[in-house]
Amino acid sequence: MYGTIGKWRVKDGHMDAFMDLIDAWQGPEGFISMTVYRSTDDPKVVMAAVVFASRDAYYANAESESQHAFYGQTLEHLDGDPEWTDGDIVAMITA
Numbered sequence: 001m002y003g004t005i006g007k008w009r010v011k012d013g014h015m016d017a018f019m020d021l022i023d024a025w026q027g028p029e030g031f032i033s034m035t036v037y038r039s040t041d042d043p044k045v046v047m048a049a050v051v052f053a054s055r056d057a058y059y060a061n062a063e064s065e066s067q068h069a070f071y072g073q074t075l076e077h078l079d080g081d082p083e084w085t086d087g088d089i090v091a092m093i094t095a
Helices: 015-024 055-062 065-075
Strands: 004-008 031-038 043-051 083-088
Touching: 004 055, 015 043, 015 065, 043 055
Parallel strands: none
Antiparallel strands: 004 043, 004 083, 031 043
16 A cells, blocks of 8 residues: 655635535545544644555556646645655554
């Protein structure tokens, strides 16, 4: 498995519109899960852990036209560029 952790700083007054975009996102082939967090220390900060079945599936999504369009829409609601940390998933623990 492969994935990313994203961190976004949302503009004042844009949280609802930003979250509507996140909620509407449709995971492509190879997508497994996305868990979204809102910081309790700074409610303008949203983070997500996104999991794909493989590195190939992750990069196929990252390079797709639909993902580029989605990314452009999210930027309208952000203060600055998002931060991304990509990597191999070495453990996934669920209840």
